Every structure is written in structure tokens, then in C-alpha cells.
Amino acid sequence: MGLLTLLFRLPILPVQGALRVLEIVADEANRELHDPARVRRELEEAEQRHAAGEISDDELAQTESDAMARLGARVNPSKGDD
Numbered sequence: 001m002g003l004l005t006l007l008f009r010l011p012i013l014p015v016q017g018a019l020r021v022l023e024i025v026a027d028e029a030n031r032e033l034h035d036p037a038r039v040r041r042e043l044e045e046a047e048q049r050h051a052a053g054e055i056s057d058d059e060l061a062q063t064e065s066d067a068m069a070r071l072g073a074r075v076n077p078s079k080g081d082d
Contacts, residue, residue: 039067 032038046063049055055063 034070036071039071043067 043064046055046060050057050060
């Protein structure tokens with residue numbers, strides 16, 4: 001019975017494998033995007049650029065807002081699923 005099931009499932013196994021790989025890549029990208037250490041580095045870099053006069057107050061505020069939103073999304077991932 002298992003061999004017969006395998007024969008019927010064999011044509012879709014590559015598709016299932018590809019979908020699983022895509023899920024893994026998406027999970028890793030999401031984890032990296034919302035990593036608190038990465039967000040902290042981005043904030044520190046933005047503050048240094050602001051202090052050097054490379055970015056304006058508005059750009060610094062936007063960077064901080066984006067970073068906090070990403071951290072908030074990590075704390076409450078179901079918030080954006082409406």
C-alpha cells in the first residue's frame with residue numbers, strides 16, 4: 001500500500017520540496033529583518049549619520065519609526081493579520 005501511495009505522490013514531491021524551501025527562506029528573512037540586534041545597529045548607524053549631518057531630523061525620525069515598527073511586529077506578529 002505504501003508503494004502505491006508513493007507512486008501517486010511522486011509527481012508532486014518536487015513541488016512540495018520547493019514550497020518547503022521557500023517557507024524556510026521566508027522564515028529566515030523574517031527572523032533577520034526583525035532581529036533586535038540588527039535593528040539596534042541600524043538605529044546606531046542612523047544616529048551617527050545624523051550627528052555627522054548626513055541625514056536630516058526627519059530622516060532620523062523615519063528610520064527610528066520604521067525600526068520600532070519592525071520590533072513591534074516581532075513582539076506582536078498577529079497584529080498585522082487583519
